[in-house]
Amino acid sequence: SAQDAPEGTWFGTWPYRLPPDHHLNAYADGGPNTNLGNVYRELVELAPAFYIWSDDSYVPMLAESWGFTEDGSAYEITLRSDAMWSNGSMVDADDVVTTYALGKLTGWSQFNYIDEVEKVDDYTVRFHFIGEPSLLAEQLILREPIVADDTYGEYAARALELFETGVDNTSDEWQALLTEVREFRPEEYIASGPYTYTLDDVGDSYMTLKWQPNSIFSDQVQFGELRLWAGETDSTTPLVLSGEIAHSTNVYPPATVETFVEQGLRIITIPRGYGPAMLFNWNVSPWDKVEVRQAVALVINRDQNAFVTNGLGAVGTEYMAGILDSSVETMLPQDVIDQLDRYEYDEERAAALLESVGYSRNSDGIWADADGNTLSAEWIFPAEFADFAGASQDAIAQLNAFGFDITARALPWQEVPENIRNGTFELTIWSWGLASPFAARHFNNPLQRWVTALDDNQPGLGIPMTEYPYNGETVNLDEMINNINVGLDIEAQKERAGEVALIVNQTMPYVPLNVILSAEPFNTEKINGLPEDGDPILLNPTGRDHFIKYYILTGVLGPAS
Amino acid sequence: MFETVATTTGLIIGFFCGLLPLGLGIKYQQIKPGIIGFVACLLSGFACGMWGGVPMIILSTSVVVSYIYVNRQDPFTSRQSLDEVDFEESTQEYIVRQMASLGRTIRAMSRGLLRNKGGFIGFLGIMFFVVMTVFGPLVIEYEGDIQMDRRQPGATTLLQPPSWEYPLGLDWWGRDIVSHIVYGGQNLIITSIQAGVMSTLIAVTLGSLAALLGGLVDQLISALSNFILTIPQFPLLLVLASILEFDNSFMLAVLLAVLSWPALMRAVRAQVLSLKERDYVEAAITLDLGLYHIIMREIFPNMISYIAINFIFAVRAAMYAIVGLVLLGMSPLTEPDWGIMIWNSRTQGAFYSAKGITWALAPIVAIALFQLSLILFTRSLEEIFNPRLRKGL
Amino acid sequence: MSQQPLVELHGVYRSFEKERVRIPVLQDIHLNVYPNEVLCLVGESGCGKTTTGKIIASLLDASEGEVLYNGRRMAEYDRKERSLIRRQMQLVHQDPFASLNPAHTIGQILGYPLKRHKMVNGRAELRRRIWELLTLVDLTPPGDIVNKFPHQLSGGQRQRVSIARALTVNPKLIVADEAVSMVDVSIRIGILKMLHNLRDMFNLAIVFITHDLALAKYFAWEGRIAVMYLGRIVEIGRTQDIIANPAHPYTRALLSAVPEADPNLTRKKQPIPLRSDEIPRLTAIPPGCAFHPRCPFYQPGVCDVSVPRLAQAPGYAQDTACIPLTTGEQLVPYGT
Amino acid sequence: MAAISTASSQKDTHSFFARLKRVTKSYTFRVVIQGIVTIWLATTFTFFLIRLLPGNPISIKIDQLMQQGYTLEEAENQAATLYDFNPDQPVLEQYIVYLGKLLRGDLGESITSAGTSVSQQILRFLPWTLISVGTGLFISFSLGMLLGIMIAYWRGGLLDNVVTALASVLSGIPDYVFAILIILVAGVQLQLFNVGEMRGGVNPNIEAGFTLEYIASIIKHAFLPITTYVLATIGVWTLSMKSSTIATLGEDYINVAKARGLSEWRILTAYVGRNAMLPLVTRLAISIGFVLSGSVIVERYFEYPGLGFQLARAVGSRDYTTMQGIFLVITVAVVVSNILADLMLSWLDPRVTLEEK
Amino acid sequence: MSNVVLSVKNLSMSYLAARGRVRAVNNVSFDLHAGETLAIIGESGCGKSSLNLTLIRQLPTSAKIESGQLLYTKRDGQQLDILQLSKKGLQKFLWSEISMVFQGALNALNPVIRISDMVYDTGKAHGLSKAESRKQALDLFEKVRLDPMRVFRAYPHELSGGMRQRVLLALALLLRPQVVIMDEPTTAVDILTQRSILEVLKELRRELNFSILFISHDLAIAAEIADTIATMYAGEIVEIGPVYEVFYHPRHAYTLSLLDAAPRLSVGAEELHSIPGSPPDLIEPPAGCKFHERCRLATDICAHTVPPIEIFNGNHRVSCHHHQIVRKEREEVIQS
Numbered sequence A: 001s002a003q004d005a006p007e008g009t010w011f012g013t014w015p016y017r018l019p020p021d022h023h024l025n026a027y028a029d030g031g032p033n034t035n036l037g038n039v040y041r042e043l044v045e046l047a048p049a050f051y052i053w054s055d056d057s058y059v060p061m062l063a064e065s066w067g068f069t070e071d072g073s074a075y076e077i078t079l080r081s082d083a084m085w086s087n088g089s090m091v092d093a094d095d096v097v098t099t100y101a102l103g104k105l106t107g108w109s110q111f112n113y114i115d116e117v118e119k120v121d122d123y124t125v126r127f128h129f130i131g132e133p134s135l136l137a138e139q140l141i142l143r144e145p146i147v148a149d150d151t152y153g154e155y156a157a158r159a160l161e162l163f164e165t166g167v168d169n170t171s172d173e174w175q176a177l178l179t180e181v182r183e184f185r186p187e188e189y190i191a192s193g194p195y196t197y198t199l200d201d202v203g204d205s206y207m208t209l210k211w212q213p214n215s216i217f218s219d220q221v222q223f224g225e226l227r228l229w230a231g232e233t234d235s236t237t238p239l240v241l242s243g244e245i246a247h248s249t250n251v252y253p254p255a256t257v258e259t260f261v262e263q264g265l266r267i268i269t270i271p272r273g274y275g276p277a278m279l280f281n282w283n284v285s286p287w288d289k290v291e292v293r294q295a296v297a298l299v300i301n302r303d304q305n306a307f308v309t310n311g312l313g314a315v316g317t318e319y320m321a322g323i324l325d326s327s328v329e330t331m332l333p334q335d336v337i338d339q340l341d342r343y344e345y346d347e348e349r350a351a352a353l354l355e356s357v358g359y360s361r362n363s364d365g366i367w368a369d370a371d372g373n374t375l376s377a378e379w380i381f382p383a384e385f386a387d388f389a390g391a392s393q394d395a396i397a398q399l400n401a402f403g404f405d406i407t408a409r410a411l412p413w414q415e416v417p418e419n420i421r422n423g424t425f426e427l428t429i430w431s432w433g434l435a436s437p438f439a440a441r442h443f444n445n446p447l448q449r450w451v452t453a454l455d456d457n458q459p460g461l462g463i464p465m466t467e468y469p470y471n472g473e474t475v476n477l478d479e480m481i482n483n484i485n486v487g488l489d490i491e492a493q494k495e496r497a498g499e500v501a502l503i504v505n506q507t508m509p510y511v512p513l514n515v516i517l518s519a520e521p522f523n524t525e526k527i528n529g530l531p532e533d534g535d536p537i538l539l540n541p542t543g544r545d546h547f548i549k550y551y552i553l554t555g556v557l558g559p560a561s
Numbered sequence B: 001m002f003e004t005v006a007t008t009t010g011l012i013i014g015f016f017c018g019l020l021p022l023g024l025g026i027k028y029q030q031i032k033p034g035i036i037g038f039v040a041c042l043l044s045g046f047a048c049g050m051w052g053g054v055p056m057i058i059l060s061t062s063v064v065v066s067y068i069y070v071n072r073q074d075p076f077t078s079r080q081s082l083d084e085v086d087f088e089e090s091t092q093e094y095i096v097r098q099m100a101s102l103g104r105t106i107r108a109m110s111r112g113l114l115r116n117k118g119g120f121i122g123f124l125g126i127m128f129f130v131v132m133t134v135f136g137p138l139v140i141e142y143e144g145d146i147q148m149d150r151r152q153p154g155a156t157t158l159l160q161p162p163s164w165e166y167p168l169g170l171d172w173w174g175r176d177i178v179s180h181i182v183y184g185g186q187n188l189i190i191t192s193i194q195a196g197v198m199s200t201l202i203a204v205t206l207g208s209l210a211a212l213l214g215g216l217v218d219q220l221i222s223a224l225s226n227f228i229l230t231i232p233q234f235p236l237l238l239v240l241a242s243i244l245e246f247d248n249s250f251m252l253a254v255l256l257a258v259l260s261w262p263a264l265m266r267a268v269r270a271q272v273l274s275l276k277e278r279d280y281v282e283a284a285i286t287l288d289l290g291l292y293h294i295i296m297r298e299i300f301p302n303m304i305s306y307i308a309i310n311f312i313f314a315v316r317a318a319m320y321a322i323v324g325l326v327l328l329g330m331s332p333l334t335e336p337d338w339g340i341m342i343w344n345s346r347t348q349g350a351f352y353s354a355k356g357i358t359w360a361l362a363p364i365v366a367i368a369l370f371q372l373s374l375i376l377f378t379r380s381l382e383e384i385f386n387p388r389l390r391k392g393l
Numbered sequence C: 001m002s003q004q005p006l007v008e009l010h011g012v013y014r015s016f017e018k019e020r021v022r023i024p025v026l027q028d029i030h031l032n033v034y035p036n037e038v039l040c041l042v043g044e045s046g047c048g049k050t051t052t053g054k055i056i057a058s059l060l061d062a063s064e065g066e067v068l069y070n071g072r073r074m075a076e077y078d079r080k081e082r083s084l085i086r087r088q089m090q091l092v093h094q095d096p097f098a099s100l101n102p103a104h105t106i107g108q109i110l111g112y113p114l115k116r117h118k119m120v121n122g123r124a125e126l127r128r129r130i131w132e133l134l135t136l137v138d139l140t141p142p143g144d145i146v147n148k149f150p151h152q153l154s155g156g157q158r159q160r161v162s163i164a165r166a167l168t169v170n171p172k173l174i175v176a177d178e179a180v181s182m183v184d185v186s187i188r189i190g191i192l193k194m195l196h197n198l199r200d201m202f203n204l205a206i207v208f209i210t211h212d213l214a215l216a217k218y219f220a221w222e223g224r225i226a227v228m229y230l231g232r233i234v235e236i237g238r239t240q241d242i243i244a245n246p247a248h249p250y251t252r253a254l255l256s257a258v259p260e261a262d263p264n265l266t267r268k269k270q271p272i273p274l275r276s277d278e279i280p281r282l283t284a285i286p287p288g289c290a291f292h293p294r295c296p297f298y299q300p301g302v303c304d305v306s307v308p309r310l311a312q313a314p315g316y317a318q319d320t321a322c323i324p325l326t327t328g329e330q331l332v333p334y335g336t
Numbered sequence D: 001m002a003a004i005s006t007a008s009s010q011k012d013t014h015s016f017f018a019r020l021k022r023v024t025k026s027y028t029f030r031v032v033i034q035g036i037v038t039i040w041l042a043t044t045f046t047f048f049l050i051r052l053l054p055g056n057p058i059s060i061k062i063d064q065l066m067q068q069g070y071t072l073e074e075a076e077n078q079a080a081t082l083y084d085f086n087p088d089q090p091v092l093e094q095y096i097v098y099l100g101k102l103l104r105g106d107l108g109e110s111i112t113s114a115g116t117s118v119s120q121q122i123l124r125f126l127p128w129t130l131i132s133v134g135t136g137l138f139i140s141f142s143l144g145m146l147l148g149i150m151i152a153y154w155r156g157g158l159l160d161n162v163v164t165a166l167a168s169v170l171s172g173i174p175d176y177v178f179a180i181l182i183i184l185v186a187g188v189q190l191q192l193f194n195v196g197e198m199r200g201g202v203n204p205n206i207e208a209g210f211t212l213e214y215i216a217s218i219i220k221h222a223f224l225p226i227t228t229y230v231l232a233t234i235g236v237w238t239l240s241m242k243s244s245t246i247a248t249l250g251e252d253y254i255n256v257a258k259a260r261g262l263s264e265w266r267i268l269t270a271y272v273g274r275n276a277m278l279p280l281v282t283r284l285a286i287s288i289g290f291v292l293s294g295s296v297i298v299e300r301y302f303e304y305p306g307l308g309f310q311l312a313r314a315v316g317s318r319d320y321t322t323m324q325g326i327f328l329v330i331t332v333a334v335v336v337s338n339i340l341a342d343l344m345l346s347w348l349d350p351r352v353t354l355e356e357k
Numbered sequence E: 001m002s003n004v005v006l007s008v009k010n011l012s013m014s015y016l017a018a019r020g021r022v023r024a025v026n027n028v029s030f031d032l033h034a035g036e037t038l039a040i041i042g043e044s045g046c047g048k049s050s051l052n053l054t055l056i057r058q059l060p061t062s063a064k065i066e067s068g069q070l071l072y073t074k075r076d077g078q079q080l081d082i083l084q085l086s087k088k089g090l091q092k093f094l095w096s097e098i099s100m101v102f103q104g105a106l107n108a109l110n111p112v113i114r115i116s117d118m119v120y121d122t123g124k125a126h127g128l129s130k131a132e133s134r135k136q137a138l139d140l141f142e143k144v145r146l147d148p149m150r151v152f153r154a155y156p157h158e159l160s161g162g163m164r165q166r167v168l169l170a171l172a173l174l175l176r177p178q179v180v181i182m183d184e185p186t187t188a189v190d191i192l193t194q195r196s197i198l199e200v201l202k203e204l205r206r207e208l209n210f211s212i213l214f215i216s217h218d219l220a221i222a223a224e225i226a227d228t229i230a231t232m233y234a235g236e237i238v239e240i241g242p243v244y245e246v247f248y249h250p251r252h253a254y255t256l257s258l259l260d261a262a263p264r265l266s267v268g269a270e271e272l273h274s275i276p277g278s279p280p281d282l283i284e285p286p287a288g289c290k291f292h293e294r295c296r297l298a299t300d301i302c303a304h305t306v307p308p309i310e311i312f313n314g315n316h317r318v319s320c321h322h323h324q325i326v327r328k329e330r331e332e333v334i335q336s
């Protein structure tokens, strides 16, 4: 349709890369995934559907309908027949097949669940499961942006041919094609969403996504262009302060947020989906002792810790169950919730626990065992992450006040996970939980992430996941977590989640300190249509399911008049 | 270095140490130097205990003696002819004479210190920081822990702007920034000084060796310094810092020293080469005074002001580098530390908060002032070490 | 002179490596220094006087050739003896400002060698010796001087301190390298006289280096003069012989060029004009006799072919290095 | 003997070996060989060094993705195939491959952006560093010289006291402090300029080219970093120039020139200035080499797309090849600027002839 | 003699030093006639250079001219006082009327620019076109026996010391001044070079007829080229007179001592004497005759009374209490 671009401009931020590192190939680093991130990419390449957290439902984007097949062995989506690419061709099943063909080539995790992507008709695609159907796979399928066959078709065809021959991904052919795909540099960014850009639109200080008329959302959106300012937190702060920006997804320290509020910016707080957890190296005594870990959990005031972590933008962990507190109610059965130990601050109980395993306070007031070994350790934390650093310093101070002897060491952030993987640490801090509607994913981080998911030669946290000591016997915790979200029976999944939650709660393999919220500045002088506080859409966490994505597409958000 | 920071024992030691110069001063009617000597002993004893008091006894007594000695005629220098001279002198006389000469040198040096206005201001600046780090802890208590109780109703952070109670405000953990400024200099200053000392030592040793031995040694040292000069330093430091995972700041000092000696080494080498050619060195060679004498007595005293000034520059450079490293996220130092303060205030966004701006600026100002004092002080150093300005033995 | 020479230079060559270029500074020097004699080295700047002096004082080694001290090569002595020999040859520098370490008092400057070589026992003797030395070089009263730093003394006084320092180690020979050229005209003679006295007192040999011929004549009237040109000795002999009857064209030119402190004398002098004013660089020494491009008596085919050797020329008492002269020819102005 | 040797050495000059000897002794030859050896050594050193950094590109990417909310599974699968990098390949093997490519002038491909060559990256980012650092250095050097000469010439006056004090203060403050303060005070507090507009190297919507608009935009954007560099370095230059000038002013030829009646301007430039700046030239060269690597923090604060900015990114993501390339550039810059200093010195000071050095 | 070009009357100048005022030039008067060469001799530090700098008003800021007149007569007969000239006027005046050759030729030329540039600079400052300057310079280079084209294009370091000294001489004559002041122009050069410079100087003087104020501590050179000799001691001119008068019939004890200290080459063995002590402190000079502390003829009167100025034979001016004794002693020496 020969309509004109809307007037307004959206001012956001994203730490995109500069050309020549910046390119338009979605299957290589430095492409749309890096440069638009999980917030803005879907405004260019739509996914089949968008997920609304408050009622656990999907709203259509590219897809018209979706669902499991009768026998449950497959999943089917049907695309809208009027969806069009910016170059004029229609969005159809071929695009989906192409998307997944290259996805398989580059090793997408969807292929842990699905076996084959079958084009049923021009607009219908069927995904065949490897094992049992799962809701988790459903989400992966529905939320994956679809790329244009016109751009990647040729490579997809070759990939499919390759799959026919039955070679696996270690083969030379596979690797050669992979390299080719990686080095592919599309000239044009063919969009199904209402915005697209060329490399000329990428400036040093901001890049501009421009409106295009062909998308199904083109006539709904109210912004003619999206301007994304480059930069990480410290370099975008002055921009926010000087009113340059409508909204920023960067993580601002509370002091800055406070200043934002003083400047009249609106702060909208949404879930971030994780928080800092204190991690123990189980291979280092005494951190393998459940009593010691429980004592640790008891003597850290988690509310104070949350405050130091991120001011009012963090909440002390309540249930201590390995599941984000906001999800506990929906994911666990009530009887389990009632049984959970809340680890209220309690020095006496902690002291009793320590004494029960042979510790007593020495003359310096430090806990020591019969041989005089004190409860001392080094705690490494990422220097750059103000929240994690703050949480660590506070936790250390609290523990030391109780009689531990812990020294802090700040490291460049990259080195902390490296040390965790290699098991070269005693105590440390990293995230726990995940913004996901599936309990397994909450448990996954950090239990599996830093243990079973590692290479064989990487000891990680050293937790014996397959022979996990519990109630005097051992359980296969790893398998238990993997099984939680299998199948389509929600109640059964709750039960299984409950079992794991109890184990975690009673053995404290790590201490989930708090949960961080995302306090995002919005400039109401630049935009209109923001949800009121308490609007259910604000349950959508930041990141991939960020509400602005949906609101921009559907035209709820618009420029301030 | 300041491990025996300001104790009562130190005060007592200082007091007793001070009695000697005071007594001498009173006895020989040199009250003013006597009192100054007493105060100097008292303070230095207070600051460093035995390590401060005892050396200060010697120094201050020497000064007092030098005042007393002015009025006495040296039997050696006062007579006109050989026959009248009594060349014998008792050990006591000898010691007194030596002390007087030491005292005069000290006085000459302090005159040199006072002569250059800028240099003296620099000296005062340095003294300010020294006094602050040594005596500050007596007055101000260090706050290392979070102070939740200072949270003001409704406040979303513990940050507070300056007030009467907290002249520089509170940091993110609600701790008094003044206490961190007072306690936070030690580590940074000491590490910088360590780095400065080491790099100067390396530079002077290698530079002298290269110049004196020449030949292959010279070529090797020059090649090594060229090599270090061409490696990109700052990124290299960054890489090394994360590889070496400093457990203590001493390692950092070593690293900085290893990377920073070449420039000074070149200068020292040139200096020694030129000093080596001086006629008086040649004279010492013909007199067969020995290599040790030539280096320590003939060459070194004439380089000392140069070395001292470059030592100051090395300290400055090291401090730059350490703070730069901290800002890049290599923070091998633990609190309290000015560099860490800058780092923390930055990560907590204090720069952009009216409440936090003093937290952000205080350590920067402290570092800048300290550096400025160092620079200014070099001017006095030139005067202090200039033998032309020293009057008589 | 049948005495055993203190120092003998036999066919000494010396060159310096400077920025990868070899500069031949001394060539084929034959020279003896006898005990208690005065030997003057004269020549233009850069002709190698100082280098020769330093080789004599064993401060420099010869690149080629032999240097004998008391008849033996340095290498033939053991460590102790070598140190002693070294000390017996002292050098007094030209620049009184540079030759005393500004960081030490005069007492220290004189005390170091005395203590180092155990020339004295105890402090009292040390002070007595310093006193004596200062008196010896006419720095009286010594008490005024000992505690001063060099910069507090005048140039002449400093030069005297230098000499006193050389005397601390009881030398047999002093090389005075332009020792008075930087002190004032009015006090030069005083220092020279003092040197003469010391020579008599301690049986010293003095190698006196200067570019001032009148001064050389005055100081070495009883001794010998060696005239150097571009790294070679061109003429050597008794002072009186050379002054009265110079042989080598270069010496002649020099003597004729020196102005005299007497208007009548100096205005009557007939300078011998040279063919060129340009002094060749050491890196491009002319072949044959190095002086031939400037020599007014140049004989083509003779002077520019082979290097003349020192020898006695007929009619002259001294040795000279000039081929026409030593072969008994008459010198005729070039071009006639 | 001497005669014979001079004659024969003249004959020698025509033989092949003599010519070879002359070539190997020539300044250019020596400098080039020395430069190449130094560059090779430094390159080798850094090559092994950076591979000792904890973490590798893949694990860093995984952690980054997870920081964005991907699950580990997703992140790992994505990252594993993102890069054509095999962490298990022996370092020595990697080195030999690298060196082989380098000899052919190939700096390799960036690890974290497959398909983009490191040379491309360097070409993209180097000009900005050169513009900002170069101009900054140029301004602060020339201004420092000018001020230094002036305060030395009129020493003791008000100007001298003010400038000397100011220069001392400035030289005591590190550059990144200026960067922070400029943004904070001038940009955010006083609103002297629009922080957003001043970021980056050039306005995004300007056509690159030799147009007035484009150049103006470059100047505008480079203004803040340049100001930072100038503020941070001018003090040192001024003070050095001052002391150098004072030394020169004592020279006889200055007095002679005054007596000859030359204009003050002529004396100040050709007689005082030119001689006084000689000792500073070498130091200028050394700083050229160093500022290239020292601009990391400043560029980060101004989002200035220079080499330091890119280096910080490369280090952060362990992009070995890019790091290596940038290190190489810096090393070459140091070596080249040293040569340039020699050349410049020989141009400014006729007494220095390169052949003899 | 003919007309007076420069007449110095009661000139006093002092430096401000930390300890007090250094009276470097004290009540100096003399006349310089056209074509005359006046040599000022004296020990180091007696104020020769200070006098020179005062004449051309190129003193450092710490110096102050306390009294006196510097009357200069131009070629057209116009008379002016140099001390009254404005800054601009002085700039024009210097070098075109009075120029100078400084002490130490090594440092008097800017090392980084060519000789030609220095010539052009000088010409330009006095309104000469490039071509004129060039022509003049080449002409003068020829006259001072330099290879004009080569020298013109050369940098200072490419020239030898003697050549540089001659370049300076040529540069000084570039604007054909009436007076050239030369401050020790030959101290740093070799005898042969010195000789050739002296010859050149004599020749130039004959051809161009300018007056020379020649400052030296070398009596011999003064004896050779001066018409008039002035002896300076402690900032004062103690004796001034025609060269033969001063050398053969001196009337000041200091002049006599200087002559006694100067060795002469062609005289054979001589008895010389140096002057004891060192020049007086110019901040607190001794009372009476300033020389009395070092004078062997001094009597009580010398210590108290400043000797009056007495004039002999019309142009021999002396201030010494014992001028008669001096005269007698010298005549005896000459006789013997």
Ligand SMILES: Nc1ncnc2c1ncn2[C@@H]1O[C@H](COP(=O)(O)OP(=O)(O)OP(=O)(O)O)[C@@H](O)[C@H]1O
Pocket (backbone or CB within 6 Å): C016, C017, C018, C023, C025, C043, C044, C045, C046, C047, C048, C049, C050, C051, C052, C211, C282
């Ligand atoms: N250490 C050295 N390195 C290089 N060249 C040297 C060295 N010492 C002397 N020369 C050179 O050797 C030559 C002779 O030097 P020497 O000092 O012996 O001359 P001289 O006759 O004493 O001259 P002057 O009268 O100037 O003192 C000079 O050209 C000088 O440059």
Ligand SMILES: Nc1ncnc2c1ncn2[C@@H]1O[C@H](COP(=O)(O)OP(=O)(O)OP(=O)(O)O)[C@@H](O)[C@H]1O
Pocket (backbone or CB within 6 Å): E015, E016, E017, E022, E024, E042, E043, E044, E045, E046, E047, E048, E049, E050, E051, E060, E062, E217, E282
């Ligand atoms: N700028 C100055 N400030 C203070 N005193 C000075 C200054 N210049 C020279 N003098 C002093 O003035 C006196 C005369 O110095 P001047 O240079 O005129 O002597 P001179 O006769 O030229 O000596 P020389 O023969 O060494 O060149 C000396 O005592 C000197 O120390």
Ligand SMILES: [Mg+2]
Pocket (backbone or CB within 6 Å): C049, C050, C051, C177, C178
């Ligand atoms: Mg010499």
Ligand SMILES: [Mg+2]
Pocket (backbone or CB within 6 Å): E048, E049, E050, E103, E183
């Ligand atoms: Mg003089």
